[in-house]
Amino acid sequence: xxxxxxxxxxxxxxxxxxxxxxxxxxxxxxxxxxxxxxxxxxxxxxxxxxxxxxxxxxxxxxxxxxxxxxxxxxxxxxxxxxxxxxxxxxxxxxxxxxxxxxxxxxxxxxxxxxxxxxxxxxxxxxxxxxxxxxxxxxxxxxxxxxxxxxxxxxxxxxxxxxxxxxxxxxxxxxxxxxxxxxxxxxxxxxxxxxxxxxxxxxxxxxxxxxxxxxxxxxxxxxxxxxxxxxxxxxx
Numbered sequence: 162x163x164x165x166x167x168x169x170x171x172x173x174x175x176x177x178x179x180x181x182x183x184x185x186x187x188x189x190x191x192x193x194x195x196x197x198x199x200x201x202x203x204x205x206x207x208x209x210x211x212x213x214x215x216x217x218x219x220x221x222x223x224x225x226x227x228x229x230x231x232x233x234x235x236x237x238x239x240x241x242x243x244x245x246x247x248x249x250x251x252x253x254x255x256x257x258x259x260x261x262x263x264x265x266x267x268x269x270x271x272x273x274x275x276x277x278x279x280x281x282x283x284x285x286x287x288x289x290x291x292x293x294x295x296x297x298x299x300x301x302x303x304x305x306x307x308x309x310x311x312x313x314x315x316x317x318x319x320x321x322x323x324x325x326x327x328x329x330x331x332x333x334x335x336x337x338x339x340x341x342x343x344x345x346x347x348x349x350x351x352x353x354x355x356x357x358x359x360x361x362x363x364x365x366x367x368x369x370x371x372x373x374x375x376x377x378x379x380x381x382x383x384x385x386x387x388x389x390x391x392x393x394x395x396x
Contacts, residue, residue, distance in 0.1 A: 177259040199381035204275035291349045291368040301367030333392045
């Protein structure tokens, strides 16, 4: 889907009706994705835009530097160009207030819709270990299965520690290995045994099965929700 630029408010023509048009066109695409039960990337994108708008609402001065300017002279003392706003600051801030006041509830409404879909998917997921679980859980395998399907989507997983300027937090990465078919002979336990034989570094790998009782898009919905659930269980 076509994403909304992180700087969509300050880019281009700063006009309430124009920005309203951009936002509603973007939200229409999000609505279509949610209608197809596709959560990501739209939900994460909406949340990011919501937080940025909240920051602008409490500190609009941070946007002034992004407004279009024109060169009006040279500051010889400080050796830099002197610039001024192309449009009057009061007019820009008024337009900004209107854009923020309109955008926040619109995006918030879409986020709530996305969260409802997320909760629906999560409530219909079953997570269980395959065989005996080892003490070491930082890496292993995940079997993704769907109701009324013998397909088993096999992923390796690895816990990771991420760090930014403010905090450290855990994450989990999935890597697709292959798809197999479950049968009376080829059971989940047998698949796990085959994986252990092919990777001697994990003789008894932590292995989880995530089963969805509803058929939902794998990449856009089932995998992201599965990651969050598994991360909570392991961490």
